[in-house]
Amino acid sequence: MSSTDYQEARAALLADPATTGRPRRTALARLTDDWLAELFEQAAPPPGTALIAVGGYGRGELSPRSDLDLLLLHQGGDGVGELAERIWYPVWDSGVALDHSVRRPAEARTVAAADLKAQLGLLDARHLAGDAELTARLRSQVLADWRAGAAQRLPELRELGRERAERHGELAFLLEPDLKEARGGLRDLVELDAIAASWLADAPREGLADARLLLADVRDALHLATGRATERLSLQDQDQVAAALGLLDADILLREVYRAARTVSYAGEVTWRTVDRLLAARRGRGRRPFFFPFNSGGHRVAGRGGPVREPLAEGVVEQDGEAVLAQGARPAADPVLPLRAAAAAAQNGLALSHATARRLAAETKALPVPWPTEARDRLVTLLGAGRTCLPVWEALEAEGLIGRLLPDWERVRCRPQRNAVHTWTVDRHLVETAVRAAALTRRVARPDLLLVAALLHDIGKGWPGDHSAAGEVIVRDTAARMGFDQDDTESLALLVRHHLTLVETATRRDPDDPATVELVAKAVGTAGNLELLHALTEADALATGPAAWSSWRASLVAGLVQRVAELLRGTGTAGAPAASTRVEEERLAVEAARTGEPALLLRAETAQDAPVGEPMGVELSLAIAERPGLLGTVAGVLALNRLTVRSLTLGELDPVGAGPVLLFSWRVAAEFGELPEAARLRDDLRRALDGSLDTSRRLAERDAAAPRRRGIASPPPVVTVAPGGASASATVLEVRAHDAPGLLHRIGRALDAAGVRVRTAHVSTLGADAVDAFYLTDPAGLPLAEEAAQQVAAQVQQALR
Incomplete structure (x- = not known):
C-alpha cells in the first residue's frame, strides 16, 4: 500500500458515517498497521529488527489525529539508520504526526529505567513487523522490570498524576476540560492500566470500560470537529461535538463527560489507597518477598492474628486506614448504617472502603419516611466534618447511595454551571457549600439547619424557572422526609428561598434606607433565621469561587445584617426554660x-x-x-x-x-x-x-x-x-x-x-x-x-x- 493509498483509505474511513467510535479507532489502527508493515518490508530490513507500536497506538486504537508512537528495535549492525529513514520519511510525507525512536533492547530498557513516561509507553508495546521474537523478549523484560521496580516507580507515577492535576484541574468540573491530561481523564486510565500491570493492585472495574469508551468517543468527535490534534473541549466546539455524538446539546455532553471522569477519578482513589497500603506494608516488612493472599471476593485475607480493627460507631470499625463494616454488621436490618458509616469515616478523617460502600449499596434497604432521628443526625455529622466529608461523599455517590437518600439529587448531579464565577458543577457546589458552612457552625444556634440548608440551597437548579422558588418547594418535601418538624421545615424553606437575598440586597440596595432593612427583616422573620442566613450567604459565596466573595462584599452584608438584627431585637421573648411538670x-x-x-x-x-x-x-x-x-x-x-x-x-x-x-x-x-x-x-x-x-x-x-x-x-x-x-x-x-x-x-x-x-x-x-x-x-x-x-x-x- 502506497502512502497515497493509505491517505485515501484513511480519509474514506474517517468520513464514513457508518463507522464510528471504537470500531473506527480499531479499523484505523489496523489500516495503519498494514501500511507500516508494508513500508517496513519494502525497506529491506536486516535480520534482528522489529517495528513496534508503543503508547496509545500500541493499545490498538487510533483517534483521528493521534500521533503514531513507533520504536524501531534492532540488535546492532549496519544499515539501521537508513532503514529508519526509509520508514519515517513516508510517514512524515503523509502528514501523520510521528513520535519515533531507534534503540537496541538494552538501550530501550535503560531509557525506560530513567524515564517513567518511556517505560509506560513500552508497557503497551505491540508488534507490527519484523522479528516477532525480538518484540516478545523486550515486552517480557519491560514487564518484569516494571513489576520488580513497582515499589519505586508507582510513587513516582502517582506524583506525576498529582502534578498533572495541579496543572490541568479536574475533568469532572471544568467548563473547558482537557480530556486527556485533567484528573479523571484518559491519562489516568493509562495509570490504572500500569498499576494493574504491576500485579500489585487493580482498579474497581464497575463502569470503567464505559467511561473509557465515552471519553475516547468525545476525543474522536473533537478531533474531527476541529481538524486538529487537540484534547481541550473548548466552549466553541462543544455544540458541534455534541451533535456529532447524537446528544441534544453541550450541557448534556458535559454531564456525560463529567460522569465518566468521576468514575475514573473514584477508581483511581480506590486503587491508589490500595497501593499505598500495600507499599507501606512492604516497607514495614523490609525487603523480603511479600505476598498478600486474596479471597474469591477480591478482599485481602488477614495474616496471623488478623487485622487490627478499632471501633468507630455501631457496626463500623477502622481497618487499614479505612472505615469498614464490623463483622457482625447487618446492613439489611439497619437502614441507617450507610449514613452512620459515612459519618464515622468523615469524623475520623478516614476513607470509606470501596468494598463497604458496595456492600451497603447492595444490601441496605431504603430509610423509612420520615427518617429516624439518628439518620438525620448522622447526615448532619457527615456534613459537619468539613473537608474530610468530600471523599466519603464521593464514595456514597459512586455507589448510588446519595440518589437513594435525596431523590432530587440526580437532577443536579454533574450539572454544569455556565458562569465564569462558579468553580464547580451544581452538585459539587452544594457539597462545597456544606464544607464551608461546617467552619461557621459556631456562629449559629442551629448548626444542623445551616448544614442541611447549605446542602440543598441550589437543589432547584435541576428545575426550570427561578431556582430559589423551585428549591423552596423541594426542600419542604425533603425536610419532611428527613423528619424535621414543621418549624424547622419552615426555616429550611426560608433559607433556600432567600439564600441570595442578603448579598443581592447589600450590593444592590441602600442598606441605610429603613425600607431596605424592613424588607429583609420581614423576609427572615426572626433573629435565628437571620443568623442562619448570614452564615449560609458566606458559605455559598466562598464555595462559588474567588470572585464571589471579598472583604467589601462581606462588610456590606455584615452591615446589613447588623441593621436587621437591631430592628428584630426585642421583638422576641427570652427567659429561663420552665421545669418539667411530668x-x-x-x-x-x-x-x-x-x-x-x-x-x-x-x-x-x-x-x-x-x-x-x-x-x-x-x-x-x-x-x-x-x-x-x-x-x-x-x-x-x-x-x-x-x-x-x-x-x-x-x-x-x-x-x-x-x-x-x-x-x-x-x-x-x-x-x-x-x-x-x-x-x-x-x-x-x-x-x-x-x-x-x-x-x-x-x-x-x-x-x-x-x-x-x-x-x-x-x-x-x-x-x-x-x-x-x-x-x-x-x-x-x-x-x-x-x-x-x-x-x-x-x-x-x-x-x-x-x-x-x-x-x-x-x-x-x-x-x-x-x-x-x-x-x-x-x-x-x-x-x-x-x-x-x-x-x-x-x-x-x-x-x-
Missing part, C-alpha cells in the same frame, strides 16, 4: 427532698421500643438536692459508661419547701449500640455522688489508653455570654463545640470551679456539634456581674481546649 419527675423531686438521697427513674428502651433504624437509648431522670459539682459528676458517669448525651433539660424545684432540688432529664444513646446494665449505671451514679468513684480520673485514663486517630480540623469551641436581655433572673452562658466524650463533664467541672450555680440548662447535640445554654447565678441566686460572667466564659473556654 408526674413521675415531680414524684422524684418530692422523694429526693424528703429523704435527702438521690431519686432515680431509669428507662432503657428495648429493641422493640426503639424507633426503626435508631440505636437503643436511655431516658434517665435524676432528682437530687442541690450540691456543688452535680452537673459535671453526673455527666462524667454517663461518659464513663459510653453514653452519648443527645439532650438534657436541667430544672430546679422546691416541692416541700425544704430547699431546691435539681431535676435532670437526660436522653442518651449507647456509643457502640450496647447499653450498660441499668443496675451498674445506677450504682456508678451513687458512687460518683458519694465520692467513691472518681469519674475525672477514670475518663482521663481511658482517653490516655485510646488509640490516636486522625481527627477532623473542626472549628474551635466558642463560649459566649448572651446579651443581658436573654434572661431577667440569670446569666445565660452559651457553649458551641465539637461533641466529644466527656464534653459536658468538663463544662460542669469548670462551672463548679468558677463557684457559680447552674440554675437551669438546655443541652442538645446536633450532628457532631454540641449547642448548650446554661442559666447561671451567683451563690445568692442573682445574675452574674458582667466582668464575672466573662471570667466564667473564659474558664469554660480554657477547659475545652
Whole structure:
C-alpha cells in the first residue's frame, strides 16, 4: 500500500458515517498497521529488527489525529539508520504526526529505567513487523522490570498524576476540560492500566470500560470537529461535538463527560489507597518477598492474628486506614448504617472502603419516611466534618447511595454551571457549600439547619424557572422526609428561598434606607433565621469561587445584617426554660427532698421500643438536692459508661419547701449500640455522688489508653455570654463545640470551679456539634456581674481546649 493509498483509505474511513467510535479507532489502527508493515518490508530490513507500536497506538486504537508512537528495535549492525529513514520519511510525507525512536533492547530498557513516561509507553508495546521474537523478549523484560521496580516507580507515577492535576484541574468540573491530561481523564486510565500491570493492585472495574469508551468517543468527535490534534473541549466546539455524538446539546455532553471522569477519578482513589497500603506494608516488612493472599471476593485475607480493627460507631470499625463494616454488621436490618458509616469515616478523617460502600449499596434497604432521628443526625455529622466529608461523599455517590437518600439529587448531579464565577458543577457546589458552612457552625444556634440548608440551597437548579422558588418547594418535601418538624421545615424553606437575598440586597440596595432593612427583616422573620442566613450567604459565596466573595462584599452584608438584627431585637421573648411538670419527675423531686438521697427513674428502651433504624437509648431522670459539682459528676458517669448525651433539660424545684432540688432529664444513646446494665449505671451514679468513684480520673485514663486517630480540623469551641436581655433572673452562658466524650463533664467541672450555680440548662447535640445554654447565678441566686460572667466564659473556654 502506497502512502497515497493509505491517505485515501484513511480519509474514506474517517468520513464514513457508518463507522464510528471504537470500531473506527480499531479499523484505523489496523489500516495503519498494514501500511507500516508494508513500508517496513519494502525497506529491506536486516535480520534482528522489529517495528513496534508503543503508547496509545500500541493499545490498538487510533483517534483521528493521534500521533503514531513507533520504536524501531534492532540488535546492532549496519544499515539501521537508513532503514529508519526509509520508514519515517513516508510517514512524515503523509502528514501523520510521528513520535519515533531507534534503540537496541538494552538501550530501550535503560531509557525506560530513567524515564517513567518511556517505560509506560513500552508497557503497551505491540508488534507490527519484523522479528516477532525480538518484540516478545523486550515486552517480557519491560514487564518484569516494571513489576520488580513497582515499589519505586508507582510513587513516582502517582506524583506525576498529582502534578498533572495541579496543572490541568479536574475533568469532572471544568467548563473547558482537557480530556486527556485533567484528573479523571484518559491519562489516568493509562495509570490504572500500569498499576494493574504491576500485579500489585487493580482498579474497581464497575463502569470503567464505559467511561473509557465515552471519553475516547468525545476525543474522536473533537478531533474531527476541529481538524486538529487537540484534547481541550473548548466552549466553541462543544455544540458541534455534541451533535456529532447524537446528544441534544453541550450541557448534556458535559454531564456525560463529567460522569465518566468521576468514575475514573473514584477508581483511581480506590486503587491508589490500595497501593499505598500495600507499599507501606512492604516497607514495614523490609525487603523480603511479600505476598498478600486474596479471597474469591477480591478482599485481602488477614495474616496471623488478623487485622487490627478499632471501633468507630455501631457496626463500623477502622481497618487499614479505612472505615469498614464490623463483622457482625447487618446492613439489611439497619437502614441507617450507610449514613452512620459515612459519618464515622468523615469524623475520623478516614476513607470509606470501596468494598463497604458496595456492600451497603447492595444490601441496605431504603430509610423509612420520615427518617429516624439518628439518620438525620448522622447526615448532619457527615456534613459537619468539613473537608474530610468530600471523599466519603464521593464514595456514597459512586455507589448510588446519595440518589437513594435525596431523590432530587440526580437532577443536579454533574450539572454544569455556565458562569465564569462558579468553580464547580451544581452538585459539587452544594457539597462545597456544606464544607464551608461546617467552619461557621459556631456562629449559629442551629448548626444542623445551616448544614442541611447549605446542602440543598441550589437543589432547584435541576428545575426550570427561578431556582430559589423551585428549591423552596423541594426542600419542604425533603425536610419532611428527613423528619424535621414543621418549624424547622419552615426555616429550611426560608433559607433556600432567600439564600441570595442578603448579598443581592447589600450590593444592590441602600442598606441605610429603613425600607431596605424592613424588607429583609420581614423576609427572615426572626433573629435565628437571620443568623442562619448570614452564615449560609458566606458559605455559598466562598464555595462559588474567588470572585464571589471579598472583604467589601462581606462588610456590606455584615452591615446589613447588623441593621436587621437591631430592628428584630426585642421583638422576641427570652427567659429561663420552665421545669418539667411530668408526674413521675415531680414524684422524684418530692422523694429526693424528703429523704435527702438521690431519686432515680431509669428507662432503657428495648429493641422493640426503639424507633426503626435508631440505636437503643436511655431516658434517665435524676432528682437530687442541690450540691456543688452535680452537673459535671453526673455527666462524667454517663461518659464513663459510653453514653452519648443527645439532650438534657436541667430544672430546679422546691416541692416541700425544704430547699431546691435539681431535676435532670437526660436522653442518651449507647456509643457502640450496647447499653450498660441499668443496675451498674445506677450504682456508678451513687458512687460518683458519694465520692467513691472518681469519674475525672477514670475518663482521663481511658482517653490516655485510646488509640490516636486522625481527627477532623473542626472549628474551635466558642463560649459566649448572651446579651443581658436573654434572661431577667440569670446569666445565660452559651457553649458551641465539637461533641466529644466527656464534653459536658468538663463544662460542669469548670462551672463548679468558677463557684457559680447552674440554675437551669438546655443541652442538645446536633450532628457532631454540641449547642448548650446554661442559666447561671451567683451563690445568692442573682445574675452574674458582667466582668464575672466573662471570667466564667473564659474558664469554660480554657477547659475545652
